[in-house]
Amino acid sequence: MAANETYETHEYDVIVIGAGGAGLRAAIEASAAGVKTALICKSLLGKAHTVMAEGGIAAAMGNVWKEDNWKVHFRDTMRGGKMLNNWRMAQLHAMEAPDRVLELEEWGALFDRTKDGLISQRDFGGHRYARLAHVGDRTGLELIRTLQQHAVHKGLDVHMECNVQRLLKDGDRVCGAVGYWRPSGKLVVFKAKAVILATGSIGKAWKFTSNSWESTGDGITLGLDAGAELIDMECVQFHPTGMVWPTSVRGILVTEGVRGDGGTLKNSEGVRFMFNYIPEYFKSETADSEKEADAWYEDKKNRRTPDLLPRDEVARAINAEVKAGRGSPHGGVFLDICTRRSADYIRKRLPSMYHQFKELADVDITKEPMEVGPTCHYMNGGIRVNADTTATCVPGLFAAGEVAGGLHGANRLGGNSLSDLIVFGRRAGLYAAEYVKGLKGAAGVDAGQAQASIRELLSPFERTGGENPYAIHSDLQECMQSLVGIIRTEGELRKALAEIAVFKQRLARVKVAGGRDFNPAWHLALDLYSMLSVSEAVTLGAIARKESRGGHTRDDYPMADDRLGKVNMVIRKRSGEFSVTEEPIPEMPPELKALLQEKK
């Protein structure tokens, strides 16, 4: 390799990394604020993981139940997150989500309608009222396509198949990023006054996941390396219903909308077992008989079916049923909608579920039950941000969407993700633009810093070692699946840490064959750096939180601990070393506390 690699340079006020819902919404807002904006994504535009979201966007619009309002949504979100949430984010989210949904409609989205012609809303886990704006079971596609079609007319630049790997800093400030074009393998430096991270999830570190190729924790790692803090990384969400068979599709999401539309979970004895897993915390609001549960769909004066308890509760229940020997033939449980709703209704409400099971598993869900089990789905935690502005502690660095932590606390409610993307995506764009406008003096990109990053990026071609990146990835997935899964113990977590340390050594010996143009082995070798980094953060957080709360369940500490319920596990990286510290979560003002105390 030559001493100095050539690279192309682009200069912007704001660059947005990631083009799912949050990134697109942020770029639209920043561009509208009059700053020069680029949207950078590692896939083609419109392919981001948002496209896989199914059930809907949670927003208390009150179109179906006029009793619904932001206060109820706020309460549901906080309780679902086991009170670990950042209250201010939860408040802003609940207050602003309806406007963001209506804005999508102004930009051309076509949601399913009520009889009065308004946006229809469906039932989902943990939500008191039918609250999810939706389009059948392909709401994420509608969201991403609407934003994409709106964005391309807004004068912002879109750089597709460009993978950002390092952030550049000028003193404390972020001043740009280094990446490569996937098709050509050529290198690129972006000079930028502000960087918005909107890179989504981390699920690809687990074996069974609903996440797409892109979910490798890039943004969390970029932020961490640049000096940002992480919170609640231990709170990984395992969605209760992923496909379990055939093995090759294990983990693919089965929307909660199946249960929202009347589906119910059953074990091998045909028992609706969720009635046996209603925790004390949700007892007063959950139906305790099948009759009441079924009546709830039509009349909200009844209590909610336990099939729609928050995801952490349902995932643990399924896990326990399988362990007790009451699972389905392929190690899941049954999800039955065929005996409860007509075939026409199922095909109309859940078209892609129908299609997915028919094509991938030869199962007709209008005639047979589905087999489902937990799948790694969502990072509840992430980069710590200012609730109002999405700013991280690093000047010029912002984060929105799944990459950011705080809104969801220990467990996210279904439907709160898509609303998160558009509420905080918009705020990120707005405040990044405001930050840029207030900057004095130009930031300079240090060529030496850029060259050092580039050398790291190209190192997998230079080595003589013989490690195969695909093999390391597969081993990491086995490790995280078996040792840092739904139910955790100190011993297994420590074993995972030790294995991660070995994977890091192996990664340093990866030798990539072939050239730089569209070489997936090279891409994976680079993404593995991020996956190992987030795996370590999750494991460290999980060791530190010696209690069970939301998405984090410790077999050796099965109860919630009131003291730990008042702190975040904050992870930092300094000089290559991770640290974990307990820091108090922000204190909620009395008027919001009062909302949580109201009985109904």
Added chain:
Amino acid sequence: MAAATVTMRVWRGDAKGGAFSEHRVEAQEGMVVLDVVHTLQATQAGDLAVRWNCKAGKCGSCSAEINGKPRLMCMTRMNTFEPGETITVAPIKTFPLIRDLATDVSLNYEKAKQIPAFKPGPKEPDGTRRMQQEDVERSQEFRKCIECFLCQNVCHVIRDHPENKPAFAGPRFLMRIAELEMHPLDTNDRLDLAQAKAGLGYCNITKCCTEVCPEHIHITDNAIIPLKERVVTEKYDPVAWLVRKIAGKS
């Protein structure tokens, strides 16, 4: 089918040239073609270029020509082939090859930009937008599109005649125009565009696009033919023609 060894012929090469490369690969029960391609990548051909994202038929990234048929690799199950059958995977033909199974589909993003944005009319007096379900369903069908570009790939207007690419938007984007035309709130008129710049007239409704659509959208019957009818009504109606003539619009 339990685990079995299958024979895969996969295109390797770039714009300068290439050839099919034959491999024996272990396939597990229930696998789809994309799984086998991944296995090949992980064990024998680390730098095999292939696009994919969701592996669930929702993102439209892994389009390829499998035994000559344009399909999504993630939705093509291995048990749909005869035991022992050699499976040939080639890149989609209509777009320039980058490398192996990855092609340059940027033309589609250019075409998308040329379609004027959605422009809604005024709100209802009460500040809401009201649309009936049956009125949104026509456009909703087209919004199921996952942009796999298989319809663009099979359309003979550009597949066999690359010189038509500048003048023809292709089925995906004619459908997008139809979607906006049928949107209950939209006020933009794109019929001129459809006929003059998007090349609606090139389509002679052979329905190749409809046949390959993994979302089973009736592209020809529900989007393109109604769009052609609207253009005829608007542009070739003698009364409308006379009105335009008098008003001085062409």
